[in-house]
Amino acid sequence: MYSRAYKSLVSLPPLLWVGIFLLLPYALMFVHSFWMVRDGFIVHHWNLDNYAALFTKPVYLQVLLRTMRIAASVTLCSLLLGYPLAYYLSFHAGTRKELLYQLVIVPLWVSYLVRGYAWKTILGSTGVLNGFLQYAHITHAPVGFLLYSPFAVVLMLTHIYTPFVFLPIYAALETIPRPLLEASQDLGATPGKTFRRIILPLSMPGLLAGATFAFVLSLGDFLAPLLVGGASGTMIANVVQSLFGAAYDWPLGAAVSVCILMLTLALLFFTETFEKRWSFK
Amino acid sequence: MQAATPSRRQPALSAYAMFVFAFIYLPVVVLIAYSFNRDGVGGFPPRHFTLHWYGQLFGDSAIWDAVLNSLLVAAGSVALALTLGLLAALALDRASFPGKALFRRLVLLPLILPGIITGLSLLMFAVFVNAPLNLLTVFFGHGTALISVATTELFAGLQKLDRAQEEASLDLGATPWQTFWRITLPNLKLSLIAAGLLIFTLSMDEIAVTFFLIGRDNTLPMEIWGRLRQGMTPEINAISTLIFVVSVALISIWYRLRTRTLRDVS
Numbered sequence: 001m002y003s004r005a006y007k008s009l010v011s012l013p014p015l016l017w018v019g020i021f022l023l024l025p026y027a028l029m030f031v032h033s034f035w036m037v038r039d040g041f042i043v044h045h046w047n048l049d050n051y052a053a054l055f056t057k058p059v060y061l062q063v064l065l066r067t068m069r070i071a072a073s074v075t076l077c078s079l080l081l082g083y084p085l086a087y088y089l090s091f092h093a094g095t096r097k098e099l100l101y102q103l104v105i106v107p108l109w110v111s112y113l114v115r116g117y118a119w120k121t122i123l124g125s126t127g128v129l130n131g132f133l134q135y136a137h138i139t140h141a142p143v144g145f146l147l148y149s150p151f152a153v154v155l156m157l158t159h160i161y162t163p164f165v166f167l168p169i170y171a172a173l174e175t176i177p178r179p180l181l182e183a184s185q186d187l188g189a190t191p192g193k194t195f196r197r198i199i200l201p202l203s204m205p206g207l208l209a210g211a212t213f214a215f216v217l218s219l220g221d222f223l224a225p226l227l228v229g230g231a232s233g234t235m236i237a238n239v240v241q242s243l244f245g246a247a248y249d250w251p252l253g254a255a256v257s258v259c260i261l262m263l264t265l266a267l268l269f270f271t272e273t274f275e276k277r278w279s280f281k
Numbered sequence: 282m283q284a285a286t287p288s289r290r291q292p293a294l295s296a297y298a299m300f301v302f303a304f305i306y307l308p309v310v311v312l313i314a315y316s317f318n319r320d321g322v323g324g325f326p327p328r329h330f331t332l333h334w335y336g337q338l339f340g341d342s343a344i345w346d347a348v349l350n351s352l353l354v355a356a357g358s359v360a361l362a363l364t365l366g367l368l369a370a371l372a373l374d375r376a377s378f379p380g381k382a383l384f385r386r387l388v389l390l391p392l393i394l395p396g397i398i399t400g401l402s403l404l405m406f407a408v409f410v411n412a413p414l415n416l417l418t419v420f421f422g423h424g425t426a427l428i429s430v431a432t433t434e435l436f437a438g439l440q441k442l443d444r445a446q447e448e449a450s451l452d453l454g455a456t457p458w459q460t461f462w463r464i465t466l467p468n469l470k471l472s473l474i475a476a477g478l479l480i481f482t483l484s485m486d487e488i489a490v491t492f493f494l495i496g497r498d499n500t501l502p503m504e505i506w507g508r509l510r511q512g513m514t515p516e517i518n519a520i521s522t523l524i525f526v527v528s529v530a531l532i533s534i535w536y537r538l539r540t541r542t543l544r545d546v547s
Contacts, residue, residue, distance in 0.1 A: 002457070
C-alpha cells in the first residue's frame with residue numbers, strides 16, 4: 001500500500017545517518033585496534049601486536065578477571081534482591097501492587113550520577129554511615145574500608161541494576177497462569193515444590209534477561225570505579241579510558257574495547273538462544 | 282482479583298521486600314536530608330536545618346551555565362533522535378530493504394553496548410573528520426545514540442496503529458504526504474511525547490558518552506563530575522535533590538502517557 005517513493009523516503013535518511021554516525025565510528029574502533037603508535041603518532045601499520053599484548057601481559061587478564069568477578073557479584077546480588085521483590089509484588093502485594101510497581105520504576109530513571117554520589121557520601125570515612133556507627137557506639141573510629149574498594153563498586157552497581165533486574169522477572173511472573181498454581185496445590189505440592197517446579201522454570205526467561213542486563217552493563221562500567229572504586233576497584237573499562245587518555249595508546253585501547261564488545265555480543269547471543277529454548281519448553 | 286493461591290500472609294517475604302525498598306530508596310533519602318544540613322555532608326545525625334546550600338546553588342553561575350548547556354543538548358537530541366527514530370520505525374514497519382535485519386540490530390547497539398565504547402568510537406570519528414570537541418559533538422553523540430530509544434518506542438507505537446485509517450485516507454484521494462501529517466502522526470502523538478520525554482531525561486543525565494565528546498563547555502552531569510574531584514559539598518546534594526525531583530516529575534508524566542497508550546489499545 002505504500003509507494004516506492006514513500007519507502008525510500010523513510011528508509012534512506014536513517015540508513016545513511018546510522019551508517020555514517022554509528023557504523024563508521026564502530027568500524028573505526030575496529031580498524032584502530034590493528035594499528036600502532038610510533039613516536040607518539042598513530043601509524044597505519046597493520047599488525048596483531050595489540051591483541052598479542054592483551055593475552056601475554058598478565059595485567060590485562062587480571063583486570064578482566066576482576067571485572068568479571070565484580071560483574072558476577074553485581075548480577076548475583078541484584079538477583080537476590082530483585083527476584084524476591086518481583087515475587088512479592090506479583091503474588092502477595094494485593095491492591096498495593098500498582099503503587100509498589102511504580103515505586104520500583106521511578107529510581108530506574110533517576111540520574112546514575114546522583115545515585116553514585118549518594119553512596120559516596122554514605123560510605124566515606126567521614127560519611128553518613130561512619131557517623132551513624134559512631135553515634136550508635138558500634139565503632140569508635142571511622143571504618144576506612146567501606147569506600148574505594150571493589151565492595152563499594154558492587155554495592156553501587158547493585159543499587160543501580162536491581163530495578164533493571166526486577167523488571168523482566170516481574171513481567172515473566174505476571175504471565176504465569178494462576179490456575180497452574182492452584183492445580184499444583186490441589187494435587188498436593190507444597191508451596192516450595194510449586195515454586196521449584198512451576199514458578200521458577202516459567203520465570204526463567206525473565207531471570208536470564210535480567211541477569212544478562214546486570215552483567216553486561218556492569219562489565220563495561222567505568223564511572224562507578226572512578227567514583228567509589230579507588231585503585232583496588234579498577235575495572236577493564238578504566239584500562240580503556242587510561243589508554244585513550246594519559247597513556248595515549250589508542251590502538252591498544254581499541255583492542256581492549258573490541259574484546260569488551262565481543263564479550264558483550266557473545267553473552268547477548270548466548271542468552272538469546274538460551275531464552276528461546278526455555279520459552280519453547 | 283487475587284483469587285489465586287499463594288496470597289496467604291507471608292511476613293518474612295513482606296519484610297524482605299520492605300528491606301529491598303529501603304535499599305533502593307535509602308541513598309536518595311540520605312542525599313536529600315543532608316542537602317538541608319548546616320554541618321555539611323558527613324556525620325550523624327544531620328542537625329541544624331538550613332537552606333544555605335540552596336542559596337549558594339542559586340548564586341552559582343557555573344552550575345546554571347551547565348544546566349543551560351544540558352537543556353540545549355537535550356532539546357537538540359530529542360529533535361534529532363525523534364525525527365530519525367520515527368523514520369527508522371516507519372522503515373522497519375513498512376519497507377523492506379537489503380540489510381534490514383542488520384540495521385535493526387545496529388540501531389540498538391548504543392543501548393546494549395557499554396557507553397564507553399560508543400563514546401570512544403564517536404570520539405575517533407570526530408578526530409577522523411577533524412571536528413573540534415564542543416557541545417555540538419555532544420549533541421551529535423546523544424542524538425545518534427538515542428535514536429535507539431526513539432526507534433523502539435515508536436516502532437511499538439506503529440505496531441498498535443490501525444492501518445485501516447491510513448488506507449481509507451489514501452483511497453479517498455489524499456496524498457501519502459497528507460496521510461502522514463493528518464493520520465499517521467496525530468495517531469502517534471502519545472508515543473512521540475513519551476519517547477521525547479524519555480530521550481530528554483536520558484540526555485540530561487548522560488555521562489559515559491559525554492565524557493569523551495565534551496569540549497570546554499560542561500553539561501550538568503560533567504560539571505558535577507568535575508566538582509566531585511575537588512571534594513563533596515552539600516551544594517552538590519542540593520543540585521542532586523533538584524535533579525531527583527525533576528526526573529521523578531518527568532518520569533511520572535512519561536509513565537502516565539505510557540499507561541494511557543496501552544489502555545487506548547486494549
